[in-house]
Amino acid sequence: MEGRILVVDDEEVVIKSCERILQPAGYDVKGVTSGEEAISVLKNGGFDLVITDLKMPGVDGMELIRWLRSHNPHAAIVVITGYPSQESIKEALQLGIVDYLPKPFSPELLLDVTEKAINTVKARKIEEKPLEEQDVENKIEEIMNAIRRHKNKPGALIPVLQSVQEILGYLPPTVQRIIAKELNLPVSEVHAVVSFYSFFSMKPKGKHNIRVCLGTACYVKRANEILAKLKELLRIEEGGITEDRRFSLETVRCLGACGLAPVVMVDHNTHGAVDPVKVGEIIKHYE
Ligand code: FES
Structure with missing residues (x-):
């Protein structure tokens, strides 16, 4: 065996x-x-x-x-x-x-x-099929419709990627391959566009996306401890998503709110002067 x-x-x-x-x-x-x-x-x-x-x-x-x-x-x-x-x-x-x-x-x-x-x-x-394959399988009809809608127009790639991301929430490699095939483009070209624009994401996001700032002003105020605490509470790594898909966790370099350091953003809400010990209290409010 x-x-x-x-x-x-x-x-x-x-x-x-x-x-x-x-x-x-x-x-x-x-x-x-x-x-x-x-x-x-x-x-x-x-x-x-x-x-x-x-x-x-x-x-x-x-x-x-x-x-x-x-x-x-x-x-x-x-x-x-x-x-x-x-x-x-x-x-x-x-x-x-x-x-x-x-x-x-x-x-x-x-x-x-x-x-x-x-x-x-x-x-x-x-x-267990990988999560991304399950996601694509569940929404394949909507994805194909979105591709067909833009397919024969010039410069179809970006509008297709935007529509598919709206449907799926992200653009995993499986869906990039489908798009490349349908638009007759090399997969490398689709991948290059997805990687270039920051509004495209290759990773699934949770219902609530948490962004921990690790920029200098936040870092010196124990932002790394906040990140460690969140990883422990959510049982995920950076870039990961919880099993119930409630939270995803990302790090960023600066959220433009250095005066409030250390800063954590949950969805569009900015939380300043976050205490690493109490960060659990913040996420409790997001159902
Ligand atoms: S360094 Fe964190 S908000 Fe600027």
């Missing part, structure tokens, strides 16, 4: 036994002995399954699971624990762990749970 697995446990003996059992079954297994190490390895992605202990010094298993859910939601998670408390297992289940292994576990149980978890990841990968 194929799959890349990261085992996180402060007891090396647990890592060794996972390797001994899982590697002969065809899995690619890596072990680390702390949550901190796990996060630095997982930042590069590429793991299908994370098997983690819950109780570890420093970043513990629960913290690691929360981090994984916001940064790598596709990886399956299995918890290994000696003394599972009702509370921690309940929270871990709410965060979507596939299963848990009580210590000590038999080789059969480990193999069984691992196979189940890897199959879950494979099923998710098949089910």
Whole structure:
């Protein structure tokens, strides 16, 4: 069976036994002995399954699971624990762990749970089309109508891009390819125009778009802390969009309101003198 697995446990003996059992079954297994190490390895992605202990010094298993859910939601998670408390297992289940292994576990149980978890990841990968493809599929008729409306007019590209962006909210590569084909233009030309004009966007926007100013005046007043707090609260990275599509998060160089630094804009509303600790209060008002 194929799959890349990261085992996180402060007891090396647990890592060794996972390797001994899982590697002969065809899995690619890596072990680390702390949550901190796990996060630095997982930042590069590429793991299908994370098997983690819950109780570890420093970043513990629960913290690691929360981090994984916001940064790598596709990886399956299995918890290994000696003394599972009702509370921690309940929270871990709410965060979507596939299963848990009580210590000590038999080789059969480990193999069984691992196979189940890897199959879950494979099923998710098949089910999930990229967001942009789903968006384009859902609106394909409107998009094609917009293209047809402008197609035979001179200089059709910009009006087509504007209309399609109005329909979709952004212009992902999938739709750029459709436009290029319909207008008989090279994809590179469509892409160049989309990249050149700042009013075209290649990334989806949430219902509310948050822009954090990282210009000098804002930066010296802890704008980077505001950004970090928003990333943590929304569980997205810069340029990302929340799963419910309520918020998207961007950074900008200057919003022209340096006297109010540090500044955050939500949609067309300017929020000045933002306190990094209280930035959550601001976004609470946007439903
Ligand atoms: S530097 Fe932030 S508004 Fe100008």
